[in-house]
Amino acid sequence: MPGPGGSVTIDRQVAEALVAGRQEDPFAVLGPHRTDQGDRIVALVPDAERLWAVGAETVELSPVVPGLFCGPWDGGPYRLRAENALATWDFDDPYAFGPVLGAIDEYLIGEGTHRRLWEVLGAHAITHEGRRGVHFAVWAPSAKRVSVVGGFNNWDGRRHQMRRRGMTGVWEIFIPALMPGEAYRYEILGAEGQLEPLKADPVGFGAEHPPAKASVVRELDLHPWGDAAWLAKRDKAQAVRAPVSVYEVHLGSWRRVAGEGNRPLSYHELASRLVDYVADLGFTHIEILPITEHPFDGSWGYQPIGLYAPTIRHGRPEEFAEFVDAAHRRGLGVILDWVPGHFPTDDHGLRRFDGTALYEHADPREGFHQDWNTLIYNYGRREVANYLEANALFWLDQYHLDGLRVDAVASMLFRDYSRPAGEWVPNAEGGRENLEAIAFLQSTNRLAYGEKPGIMMIAEESTTYPGVTRPVDKGGLGFGFKWNMGWMNDWLRYFAREPIHRRWHHNELTFASSYIYSENFFLPISHDEVVHGKASMIGKMPGSDVEKFANLRAFYALQWGHPGKKLLFMGQEFAQWREWSHERELDWNLLDYLPHQGVMRLIRDLNRLYRETPALHWGDADPEGFSWIEADDAEHSVYVFARRAPGLPPVVVAANLTPVERILRIGLPQDGVWREVLNTDSAWYGGGNRGNLGGITAMREPTSRCDFSAEAYLPPLSVVMFTPGAA
Structure with missing residues (x-):
């Protein structure tokens, strides 16, 4: 074995391929290796004019072609020292480090069953073989060569050519001394030898601010979590029967x-x-x-x-x-x-x-x-x-x-x-x-x-x-x-109609309740419904401004009363007039005006009532939680139904969707006093403050599928909710 100062050689074709970035297995050549000629180090440092291996002894490596150096080594640990006309610098050789990925990781990646893929692919700040640095791994099975590039290597794809891992198609490299916060991309030589556009990391944990395109090395697990109490109760908070x-x-x-x-x-x-x-x-x-x-x-x-x-x-x-x-x-x-x-x-x-x-x-x-x-x-x-x-x-x-x-x-x-x-x-x-x-x-x-x-x-x-x-x-x-898209489309179509025409389209209001239990549904009014010329929710409503607000309040109360979990897109909780635009913030100044304050108060009260009243959420996905009371009164655009939970007081939801006040006898599941728990015409919400003076009284007089009934006042364009018990 040649000692320090001896000579070893490297095939010139291999050397030229390395310098050109076209060597498919750089780890087979670069770094420390035992050869027939003895132990050697091969290092690719394109901007170095001279290069030394520094360990127990210091050995100058000989240039093979510009940027590539080779020399004998005794097998011990080393660092590299480079010199050019401008500087001298020491660094760890990334090709002196062994693989990071294990055989099990390779097997699971190849099988397509690695459930925690992010723990092995991407860029991870780790300590490897006693050195702190960043491990990169990426899947690119048809590539001839993959390199990590960034400011740390002058975006030069020759400097950190990666190691191919068997037949999995994964490439990896550990770069010592690299720190979180570094921007990087992958330079890939395609299957036909073509250089591809620089790629962001498919499993990168961070990125530069757009329009910049690089990935950024980010550490995970830096936040000290304090949500154990929430996680312990989450299964109940998100159950099918939960609000x-x-x-x-x-x-x-x-x-x-x-x-x-x-x-x-x-x-x-x-x-x-x-x-x-x-x-x-x-x-x-x-x-x-x-x-x-x-x-x-x-x-x-x-x-x-x-x-x-x-x-x-x-x-x-x-x-x-x-x-x-x-x-x-x-x-x-x-x-x-x-x-x-x-x-x-x-x-x-x-x-x-x-x-x-x-x-x-x-x-x-x-x-x-x-x-x-x-x-x-x-x-x-x-x-x-x-x-x-x-x-x-x-x-x-x-x-x-x-x-x-x-x-x-x-x-x-x-x-x-x-x-x-x-x-x-x-x-x-x-x-x-x-x-x-x-x-x-x-x-x-x-x-x-x-x-x-x-x-x-x-x-x-x-x-x-x-x-x-x-x-x-x-x-x-x-x-x-x-998401119940059918409900959303039907109701938006119905509420957009002038009330005088609604009686001809009553099925648009009631049809959803005929299939509401075919799936576990959300009732969504999402961002998609308030952009691209569709108008905001308040903008969809017909009539004068007063009627628009009344219609919108009625819509929300019916949505919260109807079976299904609820979803509302931002801005609609205070009746934003303009369509949503991603380029500006919401029109918060509208909350200076009483009608908009009223809609927000209604949403707050609907959420409270929905949370605190089991009848309004227990049966969101259970047929026992809903029954029709009056579903066929198209002539008056009146819709009445009951929400239920086993052994608990029901809630009756009554809607009058015309601008004409109605005094009607509505069916009720039991006799006695029924308290008015919500009225969208309340002055608190911006309405005309018309109602039932706090409640109604049911007696045995069969009406609309019920053995009991009461005379109720339904304000114009309103929804009123009742539950048993004194006010």
């Missing part, structure tokens, strides 16, 4: 800081201001539009690039954790809109990640969304399904989220979604169902509920696909809840 009312919010436009360039609030600011606001209004949950990192503000987060990164627009990962923790400490759950249905075509994202259609289908008839100009995940590829399944668990586990609302499920279920004949590919059985996507959704729901009992998986699903909330083992998709 669940959700405030949906786009964090970037809820409030802004005008004195600081109109910036959005930080996670830290939201942890107090938004959480306090939602708790004061009595909602049980906050649902946030996607905060997974996305390049374009106007996508509202629904075209994400970084599925594992909370957007830097509001702060770092630990600050997002602080926001969730603050909500939990106030007794509020947090739901995230999650987008596994598609991803954008941006070159720095998943599109042709390793030079091939890796995450997406190669055939655009399967892999391209014409409506949204996005790409569709290949759910039939086990590694892709694993990537998404693990991502769902990541948010539930790492950030203690209480549920995921899965976006655009209908587009996932059907291969012909929004496609004309001839522009879609049938499944293996010749049908239109996307069998692979169905299996993926079932697997994800099984995993989520199995790993995190008490969470909620919620489908935004707009078709009549059966069994969305049926358990997987009974043939369903396994979601806990489904």
Whole structure:
């Protein structure tokens, strides 16, 4: 074996391939190796003119080609010392370190069953073989070479070429001395030897502020959680029989800081201001539009690039954790809109990640969304399904989220979604169902509920696909809840009509109650209903301003009275006139005016009544919790129904949806005094203050399916609720 000062050689073709960044196995050459000529070190330091290995002895390595050095070594630990005309610097050789990923990780990744994929892929600050640094790992099976690039290596893909791990398609490298906060991307040489656009990390935990495109090394687990009390009771707070009312919010436009360039609030600011606001209004949950990192503000987060990164627009990962923790400490759950249905075509994202259609289908008839100009995940590829399944668990586990609302499920279920004949590919059985996507959704729901009992998986699903909330083992998709888009469309259509025409469309009001128990439903008035020319909720209502407010109050009271969990998008709780825009904050100045204050008071009281009255929530998904009393009085646009809970007082909800006052005999489940517990015409809410002087008295006089009845005054365009007992 040659000693220090001896000579060893390296094949010139190999040397030139290394310097050109076209050596498919750099770890086979770089670093310390035992060869037929003896032990040697090979190091690639493109900007060095001289290079030494420094250990027990110091040995100068000889240049092979510019930037590549080789020399003998005695096998002990070493560092490298480089010199050029400008500086001398010492550093650890990344090629002197062994692999980080273990055999079990490789096996599970290859099998597509690594439930905690984020613990092995991505960028992790770790201590490895006694040195602190960052471990990078990325899946790119068709790549000929993958490198980590960043400011730390002058964005030079030759310097940190990664190690290929067997047949899994994973590449990894440990870079000593690198710290959290570093920006990085992957430089990939594709299957045909072509250099791909620089890529963000698919499992990156942070990113630069858009429009910058790099991922950023971020540490997880920095926030000290204090939500054990919430987590202990979460399963009861989110059960099918629990009161669940959700405030949906786009964090970037809820409030802004005008004195600081109109910036959005930080996670830290939201942890107090938004959480306090939602708790004061009595909602049980906050649902946030996607905060997974996305390049374009106007996508509202629904075209994400970084599925594992909370957007830097509001702060770092630990600050997002602080926001969730603050909500939990106030007794509020947090739901995230999650987008596994598609991803954008941006070159720095998943599109042709390793030079091939890796995450997406190669055939655009399967892999391209014409409506949204996005790409569709290949759910039939086990590694892709694993990537998404693990991502769902990541948010539930790492950030203690209480549920995921899965976006655009209908587009996932059907291969012909929004496609004309001839522009879609049938499944293996010749049908239109996307069998692979169905299996993926079932697997994800099984995993989520199995790993995190008490969470909620919620489908935004707009078709009549059966069994969305049926358990997987009974043939369903396994979601806990489904958004009721049919109810939403019918009621918005009905309430937009002039009251004189409503009698001809009474079925739009009552039809939802005929199928309300076919799934476990949410009743959503979401962001999608108050944008793109659809008008705000108050803007949809007909009549004079006074009538618009009366109609809106009646709508909300019926929504809260009707079976189904509740969801309302921000701004609608105080009747914002303008449509929502992501570019500005809500019109908070409207709360200077009494009618808008009144709507907010109504929402607060509806939430309180809903929470405190079991009859209004126990049967949200149980047929025993609802019965019609008067569903056929189309002529007067009157609708009356009862809500029930076993052994507890019922609530009767009576609606008069014309601008004409009604004095009617309404059926009631029992005799005696019935207290008026809510009246949307109350002056407290901005109404005319007409009502029943606190209550009505029922007697045995059969009316409308009931043995008892009472004469009740129903104010114009109003909803009144009654429950047994003296006022």
